[in-house]
Amino acid sequence: xxxxxxxxxxxxxxxxxxxxxxxxxxxxxxxxxxxxxxxxxxxxxxxxxxxxxxxxxxxxxxxxxxxxxxxxxxxxxxxxxxxxxxxxxxxxxxxxxxxxxxxxxxxxxxxxxxxxxxxxxxxxxxxxxxxxxxxxxxxxxxxxxxxxxxxx
Numbered sequence: 001x002x003x004x005x006x007x008x009x010x011x012x013x014x015x016x017x018x019x020x021x022x023x024x025x026x027x028x029x030x031x032x033x034x035x036x037x038x039x040x041x042x043x044x045x046x047x048x049x050x051x052x053x054x055x056x057x058x059x060x061x062x063x064x065x066x067x068x069x070x071x072x073x074x075x076x077x078x079x080x081x082x083x084x085x086x087x088x089x090x091x092x093x094x095x096x097x098x099x100x101x102x103x104x105x106x107x108x109x110x111x112x113x114x115x116x117x118x119x120x121x122x123x124x125x126x127x128x129x130x131x132x133x134x135x136x137x138x139x140x141x142x143x144x145x146x147x148x149x150x151x152x
Contacts, residue, residue, distance in 0.1 A: 001038045002093045004122035009045040026060045035092035039122035040074055043090060046143075053077055053146040073108050077146070085149055086116040093122045102126075116149050 012023035013033060020033040022041055031037055040060065047053040062076040075088035089105040091097065097119055105117050109130070117128045127140045129152065 001033070002035065002122070004039065004042050004093065005124070006042045006046050006122060007050065009042060009049070011041060011045075024060060026055055026058050035094065036090055039092060039120060040090040042122060043088060043118075043120055043125075044075060047075075047077070047088075047146075051143055051145050073112070076112065076114075077149075079150055084112045084114045086118065087112060087114050088118040088120065091119070091121040095121050097121055097124050097126060115152060116144070118143060 014021050014023075014030065016030075021030040022033045022037060023029070024031050024041065024044075026044060044055075044058065044060070047058070048055050057078045057080070059073075059076045059078070061072045061074065073087050074090040075086075076084050077086040077088075079085050087105055087108055089101060089108070091101060095101070101119050105119055109117060113132075115130050115132075117130065119126045125143060127143050128137050129140060130137045
């Protein structure tokens, strides 16, 4: 798989027939190793290992309804009360992060109403803080620690 703009981690990878699978420690199951899944698994490890996000408060491909349609968010992080606080949208490395990707995560946030949004293709990472009281948003220079997002 491609090298990403993230630290390198060890993963459990296996071959089944002609396909590769990676073990998702959040979902606790083997999943197809696609380029997008490679980004998702690496970004999960980054959040857990580097930014101290508790894996017990993370969901992968969490389902929700938006305008009566079923959607799935790549990564959702919750606080200790079970409220969603962060959404991560992952794309394959060859997918450019553009307005369409931001629009997608913004649509998802209409249902989840989190304070932080992250978009990544494994090479570029963008993090945005939403301030609902001021009806504004701003981009952060880096992905915040878990303890930081709980304070804001």
